[in-house]
Amino acid sequence: MRRPALLVATVATVASLLLAGCGSDDGNASAATDGISGSVTVFAAASLTESFTTLGEQFEDAHPAVTVKFNFSASSALAESIGQGAPADVFASASTKNMDAVVEDGDAADPKTFARNTMEIAVPPDNPGQVTTLADLAKPGLKIALCQEQVPCGATARTVFDKAKITVKAATLGTDVKSVLTTVSLGEVDAGVVYKTDVRAAGAKVKGIEIPAAQNASTAYPIATISDGPNAEGAKAFVEYVLSADGARVLTDAGFSAP
Known part of the structure; x- marks a missing residue:
């Protein structure tokens, strides 16, 4: 049976409004379908x-x-x-x-x-310990911060020291790389060994000293x-x-x- 023209138009209008409403929030529609x-x-x-x-x-x-x-x-x-x-x-x-x-x-x-990621030396901005090379970390009297050895940044730093054939004694051992970086940025130590990405993230809070590729290690x-x-x-x-x-x-x- 044919529907009256007015009813057809009304239905069409309602349908178009419903479709418009469904497409009004692309983000929510995407979230609902994924x-x-x-x-x-x-x-x-x-x-x-x-x-x-x-x-x-x-x-x-x-x-x-x-x-x-x-x-x-x-x-x-x-x-x-x-x-x-x-x-x-x-x-x-x-x-x-x-x-x-x-x-x-x-x-x-x-x-x-x-x-x-690879390792990098971090020192306070004024570099009070005058650290310029990896070998400087082995100098007596310097306070060095390292990650605990079971932590990846500590284990990777140990590989760096072994490759460089130096012995570095830590004045403090951090629970993770950020704790080591904080110790350095606060000037509580002369240097720390962290990831290069953490030196970059710290910005002006620390100064980075690169480790030669032949002595560096990655994780x-x-x-x-x-x-x-x-x-x-x-x-x-x-x-x-x-x-x-x-x-x-x-x-x-x-x-x-x-x-």
Whole structure:
């Protein structure tokens, strides 16, 4: 049966308004259709603080229904927490050793290396200890800050000293690379050995002294989703974003090198 023209027009008008309403918020529509929502908890190495904070903000912009929560600390401490059942969706480590431990425990699988980092000497801006070379760190009387040896930045620094055949005695041992950097920036020590990315992130708070390539050492950064994480889809999407060209761009800008 034919409908009256007025009724047809009314139905058409309502339909067009409904369609317009559905398309009025592209971001929310995208978030509703990509299946990603809720919070994504990322356990990440302390040296990733600045770059992952940026990546988290960009990821949230791309997925408005998602909130990214970070726990930044030493990779060794994060791996231990995951092993003890701490709720996490993603683990980004500054060491394959710590990631391997999580994988061996069955808490993660198929990690992907997304960046590498090398070491650099950090001194206070006025350089009171007059440190200019790696060998200067072995001079008696200087106060040197290092990461604890079980922490990736401490283990990598130890490799640097072994390659240079020098013995460096630490006046203080930091729980992670940021604590070492803070000690240096406050002038509590003459120098510290940290990642080059942390020297860059500190800006004018410290002065960086490069370590020759022949004596330097690097560490790889793997990332993986946690097997029983509460937000599997969000975790997968975040890992993919870190591994994407956009993720690589942020990491390169922060001073990381390609894997």
